[in-house]
Amino acid sequence: DEAEDAPPPSIEEVRAKSEAMIENARLEQAARDASAARVAAFRAAREQSTKAKSNTPAPDLNAAKEKSEEEEFKISPEVMEKLDAFERAVAAAKQKSEAQKIAEEKKSALLAKQAAEADRKEEDEARALLIARQAEEMVKQKAEVEAQRIAEEEARALFIARQAEEMIKQKAEAEPQRIAEEEARALSQQEQRKQGSQSIENEFVDEFPSQPTKYYLGNAVPMSASTRKVLADPNSSVEETYEVLRKEMRDFQQQRRMKDPTSYLYKAQDYHST
Known part of the structure; x- marks a missing residue:
């Protein structure tokens, strides 16, 4: 947790890291140079031994062979000391370089983790801010739409109320006129019915010489009950009254013709009876 909360490296730490890397590279190069010098020393000793063999007579082959082998691998103490020092320096440099490399890797991993965490936090904050702004904008738009809807509904209700008020006013003004017209x-209908009834009665009076009464036609022929009912009803129309009287x-007339011997109805009746 302390490593995760550690601050980013300073300029001095970065400079020290660079110098350590340069020093490690120099030590590695020195180790490579020491190895190359050792190989060169072995090659020089071998060449010197080969030259000595070619220039010196060999009385004893076995002794010369053993001597040449000793001289071939014989190295001066100064060279050995330098080689040992170089090997120790290379080992120390390698160990130090390995430790520094591990430390640098850990530090780099920590820095990368911290950077990734910082980026993630920034992204989360930016995303949260964006979501908050979008939500605020949606709420604002919804409030505007709701206010507009309420205003439209109020305007519509006011318009309907005014129309209803105007209709009530017009109806109240037209009601007396309608009543008067009705x-x-x-x-007028009552007068027309009265005049129609009078004209129909006059028509029957003209057709039948005998004076008709309220319930009798000419020649004392009684009217049917349905006809009397229509004539007595003040609400019956002129057309209905006329049609009943015509029937x-x-x-x-049919009954009268059936009683007249000269009419065809009388003859037809007599024919059917025989």
Whole structure:
């Protein structure tokens, strides 16, 4: 946790890291140079031994062979000391370089983790801020739409109320006129029925010489109950009254013709009876 909360490296730490890397590279190069010098020393000793063999007579082959082998691998103490020092320096440099490399890797991993964590936090904050702004904008738009809807509904309700008020006012103004027109229409219909009944009665009076009464046609022929009911009803129309009286007249004429020996109805009746 302490490593995760560690601050980023300073300029001095970065400079020290660079110098350590340069020193490690120099030590590695020195180790490579020491190895190359050792190989060169072995090659020089071998060449010197080969030259000595070619220039010196060999009385004893076995002794010369052993001597040449000793001289071939014989190295001066100064060279050995330098080689040992170089080997120790190379080992120390390698160990130090390995430790520094591990430390640098850990530090780099820690820095990368910290950077990734910082980036993630920044992204989370940016995302949260964006979501908050979007939510605020949606709430604002919804409030504007709701306010507009309420205003439209209020305007519509006011318009409907005004229309209803105007209709009520017009109806109240037209009601007396309508009542007067209905009364005049009723009086006119009543007068028309009265005049129609009088004209129909006059028509029957002209057709039948005998004076008709309220319930009798000419020649004392009684009217049917349905005809009397229509004539007695003040609400019956002129057309209905006329049609009933016409039917009554046709029935009367048919009955009269059936009693007349000269009519075809009388003859037809007599024919059917025989």
